[in-house]
């Protein structure tokens with residue numbers, strides 16, 4: 067039988083059997099088959115040749131690869147934008163319209179956070195009001211008076227009363243609040259429209275919803291644990307603590323789903339533990355605002371590329387229905403709604419009572435990334451076009467890895483013409499597994515540690531201090547053998563926020579005990595952190611390497627430009643030196 071004979075001829079190899087010509091092949095069929103096989107071989111060889119030529123061309127061309135690393139919100143994407151702004155200014159300018167949508171979304175989400183916080187406060191107040199009425203009825207066996215004794219001494223409908231449950235005077239809103247709330251209702255739809263435009267899908271390919279909370283212990287987080295745990299990190303006999311104090315030093319270490327504590331990572335013996343001052347999470351503590359932060363809007367590079375392709379700034383201007391000039395094609399639904407709601411938004415944000423409720427509920431929108439409420443008048447203009455500073459301050463969380471390739475434009479000076487590839491990664495824990503494949507072929511890494519976050523917790527794990535997370539990440543990067551020959555550049559970032567924080571009287575030594583009695587100012591603090599991070603690099607690098615550390619505020623154009631120039635020159639010098647050695 068034919069089947070049996072084929073088995074005999076090819077043994078048990080299923081591929082040989084499957085690829086063999088049919089046993090009853092005619093000479094004509096054989097000719098056709100052989101011709102097809104030859105054509106396939108020709109195409110395959112041609113592809114190999116093209117790939118070989120491309121590789122050779124790439125080798126000839128100076129390509130510099132730079133990887134941006136650091137936890138979420140450390141400033142990686144902002145640093146990338148600074149590179150774009152300074153080295154490809156024309157391309158950067160062309161993308162301004164794209165950033166308008168991001169800034170509008172940042173603005174709308176801040177306003178909705180304020181509204182949700184007020185609504186939460188109002189609902190709680192009403193619940194307390196009902197409880198008191200019930201208590202009154204039970205105590206005196208009479209129907210509770212509708213209002214007066216429970217309206218905290220204010221005439222009118224008590225349902226608008228908002229008290230935060232503290233011993234401070236209760237705060238009230240009049241009917242104006244309900245009217246403003248109604249008028250601002252269209253912003254919820256705008257939020258949806260902008261999210262759909264900027265972030266059509268979440269990490270699992272699901273459509274993002276405005277209030278969809280991310281799963282706390284996702285499988286991505288577990289995968290991340292594996293990746294980081296696999297990086298070779300040497301232990302230190304004396305160190306089992308954390309650099310700074312927080313609940314994290316105890317609770318983080320015992321947590322099962324935290325990435326870094328599960329490794330044998332340890333710290334230099336000079337580090338000390340302190341007591342556990344409470345951590346703030348991105349300055350937002352109310353339920354409403356946390357919901358919005360956890361559900362941050364993310365973007366993938368492919369989406370940005372698609373949007374860039376669909377936007378044009380070269381259209382002629384024409385008058386709008388309001389008689390205002392604007393560019394055809396950039397007057398969209400969000401711009402119109404935001405423009406129509408501007409009076410109410412400004413009234414809400416400027417209202418002293420609103421500020422008081424936010425303060426009492428510890429909702430500090432002004433400290434969260436992508437804060438534009440103080441620039442509302444300008445940003446809600448019908449023909450608003452973002453400034454460079456607005457773009458640097460905008461917040462859009464990265465998912466996956468964004469590769470930005472560019473040839474230095476002529477304006478960039480003497481390095482003009484060389485190709486740079488900058489890789490910007492997502493920094494949240496669930497994203498860190500995407501980093502490792504890029505370790506193989508990189509010339510330099512800029513590692514960003516936001517040192518202003520010494521009193522904050524990670525958004526993805528509230529038990530972990532953000533500074534501690536940065537320290538542990540830095541340690542695992544320094545000790546990674548794949549990166550042994552890579553230049554590491556440290557940006558101790560968000561120094562402007564650190565300065566503001568210390569100026570308001572927050573004592574660094576309360577969170578970082580080893581800071582001791584040093585002067586509580588930004589220069590002393592950043593020099594202190596620099597020496598700590600340098601010590602870690604020295605101790606954990608597989609072989610000695612130079613330390614490049616900068617105190618940065620990467621939203622600041624002027625200072626960052628100078629730092630980027632030094633970094634660029636250093637990378638180019640080292641790149642040249644290494645290629646000569648090779």
Ligand SMILES: Nc1nc2c(ncn2[C@@H]2O[C@H](COP(=O)(O)OP(=O)(O)OP(=O)(O)O)[C@@H](O)[C@H]2O)c(=O)[nH]1
Nearest residue numbers: 139140141142143144435459461464493560619620
């Ligand atoms: N004031 C101030 N804000 C900063 C600084 N660096 C970054 N920011 C802001 O912080 C927010 C977060 O910065 P990103 O660059 O998006 O952070 P990232 O590291 O890319 O975060 P992921 O994409 O989540 O990994 C943005 O709104 C930035 O404008 C800084 O030095 N000072």
Ligand SMILES: [Mg+2]
Nearest residue numbers: 142143463464
């Ligand atoms: Mg980013």
